[in-house]
Amino acid sequence: MESTDSNNRVTIVGGTHGNEWIGAYLVKKFEQIPHLIQREHVEGVTLLANPLALAENRRYIDKDLNRCFRREDLEDLTISSYEENRAKDIAEMLNLGEKSKRDWVIDLHSSTANMGITIIPVNDHPVNLQLAAYLCSINPLIKVYRWHGFEQEQSCLRSLCSWGCAIEVGAVAQGTLDANLFRQTEETVHAILNYLNIINSETIPELDYPLIIYQGIEAIDYPRNEKGEIQAMIHPQLQFQDYHPLHPGAPMFLTFEGETIAYTGDSVVYPVFINEAAYYEKGIAMCLTQKKRYEIRSVRE
Amino acid sequence: MESTDSNNRVTIVGGTHGNEWIGAYLVKKFEQIPHLIQREHVEGVTLLANPLALAENRRYIDKDLNRCFRREDLEDLTISSYEENRAKDIAEMLNLGEKSKRDWVIDLHSSTANMGITIIPVNDHPVNLQLAAYLCSINPLIKVYRWHGFEQEQSCLRSLCSWGCAIEVGAVAQGTLDANLFRQTEETVHAILNYLNIINSETIPELDYPLIIYQGIEAIDYPRNEKGEIQAMIHPQLQFQDYHPLHPGAPMFLTFEGETIAYTGDSVVYPVFINEAAYYEKGIAMCLTQKKRYEIRSVRE
Numbered sequence: 001m002e003s004t005d006s007n008n009r010v011t012i013v014g015g016t017h018g019n020e021w022i023g024a025y026l027v028k029k030f031e032q033i034p035h036l037i038q039r040e041h042v043e044g045v046t047l048l049a050n051p052l053a054l055a056e057n058r059r060y061i062d063k064d065l066n067r068c069f070r071r072e073d074l075e076d077l078t079i080s081s082y083e084e085n086r087a088k089d090i091a092e093m094l095n096l097g098e099k100s101k102r103d104w105v106i107d108l109h110s111s112t113a114n115m116g117i118t119i120i121p122v123n124d125h126p127v128n129l130q131l132a133a134y135l136c137s138i139n140p141l142i143k144v145y146r147w148h149g150f151e152q153e154q155s156c157l158r159s160l161c162s163w164g165c166a167i168e169v170g171a172v173a174q175g176t177l178d179a180n181l182f183r184q185t186e187e188t189v190h191a192i193l194n195y196l197n198i199i200n201s202e203t204i205p206e207l208d209y210p211l212i213i214y215q216g217i218e219a220i221d222y223p224r225n226e227k228g229e230i231q232a233m234i235h236p237q238l239q240f241q242d243y244h245p246l247h248p249g250a251p252m253f254l255t256f257e258g259e260t261i262a263y264t265g266d267s268v269v270y271p272v273f274i275n276e277a278a279y280y281e282k283g284i285a286m287c288l289t290q291k292k293r294y295e296i297r298s299v300r301e
Numbered sequence: 302m303e304s305t306d307s308n309n310r311v312t313i314v315g316g317t318h319g320n321e322w323i324g325a326y327l328v329k330k331f332e333q334i335p336h337l338i339q340r341e342h343v344e345g346v347t348l349l350a351n352p353l354a355l356a357e358n359r360r361y362i363d364k365d366l367n368r369c370f371r372r373e374d375l376e377d378l379t380i381s382s383y384e385e386n387r388a389k390d391i392a393e394m395l396n397l398g399e400k401s402k403r404d405w406v407i408d409l410h411s412s413t414a415n416m417g418i419t420i421i422p423v424n425d426h427p428v429n430l431q432l433a434a435y436l437c438s439i440n441p442l443i444k445v446y447r448w449h450g451f452e453q454e455q456s457c458l459r460s461l462c463s464w465g466c467a468i469e470v471g472a473v474a475q476g477t478l479d480a481n482l483f484r485q486t487e488e489t490v491h492a493i494l495n496y497l498n499i500i501n502s503e504t505i506p507e508l509d510y511p512l513i514i515y516q517g518i519e520a521i522d523y524p525r526n527e528k529g530e531i532q533a534m535i536h537p538q539l540q541f542q543d544y545h546p547l548h549p550g551a552p553m554f555l556t557f558e559g560e561t562i563a564y565t566g567d568s569v570v571y572p573v574f575i576n577e578a579a580y581y582e583k584g585i586a587m588c589l590t591q592k593k594r595y596e597i598r599s600v601r602e
Contacts, residue, residue, distance in 0.1 A: 025531075029557045057582075058359075112474035173413035173474035175578040179534040179555045230326075233480040254480045256330045277476040281358075 007163065008200050009043045010104040011094060012189060016066050016157050017278070018053025019174040022182050023108025023167075026189070041200035042193050049090060049107075049157060052082060057175045059278055066107075067155045087157075094160045105161040106192060108185060111170035112277040113286075114240040117184050118143045120166040122158045126296070128165065133209035133296040134195050135188065142188070143243055145272055145289065148216030165192075171240060174277055211296045214243065214270055214289035221283040223253055223261060231255055234275045234285065242272045246288075253285070308464065309501050310344045311405040312395060313490060317367050317458050318579070319354025320475040323483050324409025324468075327490070342501035343494050350391060350408075350458060353383060358476045360579050367408075368456045388458075395461045406462040407493055409486060412471035413578040414587075415541040418485050419444045421467040423459045427597070429466065434510035434597040435496050436489065443489070444544055446573055446590065449517030466493075472541060475578055512597045515544065515571055515590035522584040524554055524562060532556055535576045535586065543573045547589075554586070 014027030027046045030037050037044025048054065050065050062081035073079060074091050094103065105122065119135055119142060121128035132144045145168070147153050158166050169185050172178040223231040232253035238246070245268045246252070253261040263269075269288040273279060315328030328347045331338050338345025349355065351366050363382035374380060375392050395404065406423065420436055420443055422429035433445045446469070448454050459467050470486050473479040524532045533554035539547070546569045547553070554562040564570075572587040574580060 112477055173578050176576050177534040179537045233478040236480045275477050277474050
């Protein structure tokens with residue numbers, strides 16, 4: 001297929017984390033049946049981001065690949081762990097630069113938290129929010145999340161492109177597949193490709209959707225002792241309750257001795273990434289969000 | 302506490318697999334509050350079996366520790382991976398020999414499969430089946446499973462002792478804690494200690510329980526291509542349905558292309574360890590069992 005638009009290329013990325021199998025296996029499927037990700041005005045390409053970690057069924061070999069994409073790190077030739085080198089290769093593959101910044105990226109992740117199907121826009125650009133609103137309109141179960149930390153976001157693979165999103169699905173254990181979540185992830189990818197096909201064909205649909213964004217405000221760590229050892233677990237009433245309101249005074253943790261630790265904030269929040277396996281080492285038991293409503297209208301850069 | 306009985310010592314083992322945290326953290330709790338596992342006629346001791354794997358949050362470093370306990374391997378000084386050496390140390394700690402064979406072991410595991418609380422007796426000795434029957438009588442949700450392979454069983458840590466069981470709990474993702482399963486595991490350990498205290502006090506209770514054992518008959522692998530790559534996932538109708546009947550012709554797998562693969566056996570079976578993360582590399586998608594009923598009466602060796 002010839003490129004006819006400046007922003008018709010979509011890179012579908014799986015295996016950025018080697019033990020998140022749904023995205024990796026979906027990318028393998030697309031590699032084998034490439035016509036699935038082609039549209040009249042969209043050229044889908046695939047990328048298995050961390051093949052060595054995937055082969056070893058680990059999140060990463062030396063360093064979390066999805067924290068290796070800060071511009072200064074990509075340009076720093078003195079850092080060269082497996083993932084840091086891989087990040088440089090991927091940036092080159094995606095033709096880092098003004099042109100490729102107009103390409104789209106869909107980075108496929110999974111979580112042990114009950115994230116359902118979560119869209120994480122690359123940034124706040126109206127085009128990305130419009131895509132998110134479109135996806136929510138065709139599947140009201142989809143949630144939209146934004147990180148609270150700009151710095152964290154700039155180190156992600158998806159920051160290589162100005163347009164697109166990550167898809168975070170769960171709950172699924174690391175190193176396993178889940179057929180329902182696999183199907184829902186694939187359906188979401190197809191919905192994105194179809195939507196991009198529409199907007200690339202110049203027949204921009206009339207869009208006037210309300211969009212709910214769960215805006216990250218704070219990461220909460222587990223209670224720990226002076227040695228850094230965890231002293232409590234996610235409270236059973238909070239486990240798997242991602243995106244549900246958490247009220248001041250509600251149970252948050254349960255110590256190993258059976259004592260409840262309550263949420264001490266003074267306003268309702270909506271925790272996500274509750275009990276994500278990969279975040280224990282990052283000191284994150286959950287991310288608190290605020291629920292914000294946006295009016296999204298048809299826009300085009 | 303003085304040893305007053307030949308079989309009053311119970312070793313509670315956690316972290317045999319370093320990414321199965323419930324058992325490891327429960328053992329850490331018992332280490333800090335040791336009176337919790339003492340009874341008048343029972344001396345509870347703890348063992349963190351694979352501390353290096355636990356620190357690295359991996360099932361094992363070089364080799365699955367729970368396959369390193371074959372007698373001939375323990376006596377073979379030429380094999381010396383981390384886990385093989387660790388197995389020799391553990392065998393020595395447990396005083397491998399005729400006397401210690403009369404000690405009890407409780408080896409704590411967790412699974413990404415929906416195993417609930419599963420008791421796996423060390424062997425078919427009536428004393429072990431009697432314990433299992435007792436546990437089922439006080440918690441009817443407890444299931445009892447027996448491996449189908451004698452050889453596999455002989456390589457497990459629990460084979461060091463003649464008496465005791467493994468406890469397998471799930472579903473829980475590797476490298477995470479689950480407060481409900483933690484509590485249920487602890488309650489089951491306490492029930493075992495209480496029961497051993499009763500039988501060690503010579504006041505053997507009248508027992509006449511029916512015992513249902515899910516007897517393993519066959520391990521089923523995922524459909525794979527000639528390269529060994531997985532071609533299908535657990536069918537959504539079977540996911541998390543451990544211990545439920547699987548009828549001939551019922552859906553078993555779903556290929557990535559969406560084709561259902563049915564169970565082709567000619568009798569009803571009860572799959573367990575469905576979608577256990579650690580068993581992908583062992584070529585096991587699930588273990589099929591038959592449901593067998595035993596009458597258990599009060600026995601003592």
